[in-house]
Amino acid sequence: MDDLYREQIIDRFKNPRHRGELDPHDYSYEDDNPLCGDRIRIDVRVDGEERVTEASFSGVGCAISQASADLLTESIVGKSLAEVRRISKDDILEMLGIELGPVRLKCALLSLKVLKAGVYGIESVETELT
Amino acid sequence: MASPARIAALDVERLRSDFPVLRRELRPGVPLIYLDSAATSQKPRAVLEAMQSFYELHNANIHRGVHRLAEEATEQFEQARAAVARFIGAADPRQIVFTRNTTEAINLVAHSWGRPQLKAGDIILLSEMEHHSNLVPWQMLAAERGVRLEFLPVTDGGELDLAALPRLLDLRPRLVALSHMSNVLGTLNPIGDIIREAHRAGATVLIDGAQAVPHLPVDVTELEADFYAFSAHKMCGPTGIGALYARLDLLERMPPFLGGGDMIKRVELRSFEPNTVPHKFEAGTPAIAEAIGFGAAADYVTVAGREAIHAHEQALAGYAMERLEEVPGVRVFGPPAERRGGVVSFTLEGIHPHDIAQILDGEGVAIRAGHHCAMPLHARLGLPASARASFYLYNTAAEVDTLIHGLYKAKEVFA
Numbered sequence: 001m002d003d004l005y006r007e008q009i010i011d012r013f014k015n016p017r018h019r020g021e022l023d024p025h026d027y028s029y030e031d032d033n034p035l036c037g038d039r040i041r042i043d044v045r046v047d048g049e050e051r052v053t054e055a056s057f058s059g060v061g062c063a064i065s066q067a068s069a070d071l072l073t074e075s076i077v078g079k080s081l082a083e084v085r086r087i088s089k090d091d092i093l094e095m096l097g098i099e100l101g102p103v104r105l106k107c108a109l110l111s112l113k114v115l116k117a118g119v120y121g122i123e124s125v126e127t128e129l130t
Numbered sequence: 131m132a133s134p135a136r137i138a139a140l141d142v143e144r145l146r147s148d149f150p151v152l153r154r155e156l157r158p159g160v161p162l163i164y165l166d167s168a169a170t171s172q173k174p175r176a177v178l179e180a181m182q183s184f185y186e187l188h189n190a191n192i193h194r195g196v197h198r199l200a201e202e203a204t205e206q207f208e209q210a211r212a213a214v215a216r217f218i219g220a221a222d223p224r225q226i227v228f229t230r231n232t233t234e235a236i237n238l239v240a241h242s243w244g245r246p247q248l249k250a251g252d253i254i255l256l257s258e259m260e261h262h263s264n265l266v267p268w269q270m271l272a273a274e275r276g277v278r279l280e281f282l283p284v285t286d287g288g289e290l291d292l293a294a295l296p297r298l299l300d301l302r303p304r305l306v307a308l309s310h311m312s313n314v315l316g317t318l319n320p321i322g323d324i325i326r327e328a329h330r331a332g333a334t335v336l337i338d339g340a341q342a343v344p345h346l347p348v349d350v351t352e353l354e355a356d357f358y359a360f361s362a363h364k365m366c367g368p369t370g371i372g373a374l375y376a377r378l379d380l381l382e383r384m385p386p387f388l389g390g391g392d393m394i395k396r397v398e399l400r401s402f403e404p405n406t407v408p409h410k411f412e413a414g415t416p417a418i419a420e421a422i423g424f425g426a427a428a429d430y431v432t433v434a435g436r437e438a439i440h441a442h443e444q445a446l447a448g449y450a451m452e453r454l455e456e457v458p459g460v461r462v463f464g465p466p467a468e469r470r471g472g473v474v475s476f477t478l479e480g481i482h483p484h485d486i487a488q489i490l491d492g493e494g495v496a497i498r499a500g501h502h503c504a505m506p507l508h509a510r511l512g513l514p515a516s517a518r519a520s521f522y523l524y525n526t527a528a529e530v531d532t533l534i535h536g537l538y539k540a541k542e543v544f545a
Contacts, residue, residue: 005543036484036500037514062482
């Protein structure tokens, strides 16, 4: 348990570096994990060579999903979209530095799912909770 | 503060010794504290042994063989039906149809009563606090038949808004389908009064009793419920079996649910004649051992005494609510303890329910986090998710104390 809430995760959850929205943006996508009510939007700006110049996330969720979104958006700045499309589940787990059971894995991977849908140019489906 | 001492009507320590899993330590020195009985209850040895003994001594298929074991198996299966009927005050065991669970029981009604009875424009009255199992089958029927769904609202305090009932009944709903007790808020709904009013308005009434039957005395005959659905696994019984109680005349008139063996009297190449009630709703080999476990569970809970169980759980809920409200940042949802069963849902400011549940798990405490299969109710309360502690006859005030301790620990981690 204590492993799961390592300092880095709590710190990222409480003091995210990349929380916010980018307007205008080149890519944006939003999705939720209805099972736990986590919801994440990721906005990305790229330069003329399709390299990420800025990325941010917004939304609500558990510490794992929010910390993973913050780490992920930080990690993609400077990467080409081709590189972003190659980010894997293992890359996320390595960034988080923890092992997760199947339920919490979904929390950790929500931001990756959102980011990939965004950079593949899929339109957000409105999933209103209220 | 409520004194834990007054929570003592049940001999909880003796009951606890009936449940092998409660002896488990999750890690050395960290005993299991199981506060998730609204999801599924733990199983006492009497239930496990009834099922084991069936497989070891009597295993055979039912309703067909003439050999000794087949007769014993059939007899035990039908005795289980009678035990379940007694358990909820059904006048006749034929009024109990075995299903896989509450969900399947409700789907059976939607299929075999709803489809033939309801036509476009007919109204089904539900409530905003329903579990998805008493919502989605009706949404599917509504989409198929053009049936209209109306909803009894839920107040901010987490109770049915009965002031809206007369207006909604004036719409002449054909069916009123409501939960007896909310699986999220623990709210005990005054279904006796609602059934009476609904009948006066000409509606048929289905009650989702999944959360009520395990915990408080229920008499379907006295309630005059037309349909009443519940599951074994929330009342000390096995998974994979539940029951639909129904008025006999309704069952007689309803067409079968699934087709296959056991539900027929006679089959020709192009036609069949359905079996009698309740068998015409039980196609194929049923969950025989599970039915026997269901019967054993009904007997076990009866001996423990549902009035005592309810009093115990209500006291635990009250104690938990008081202790939770001491914790800064905690919000507890739902009505006061005297109008609820042993279920308490809450949030802790700044900490997602998943994180709460995970940290509590480290303390050996099992709670549920999420929307508890009631997304519309969470939307009504303006919450994406909540944490839920739910109690049964084996829980203690000391376990509530450990829960509270765990919440302080969560606050420390997130401080």
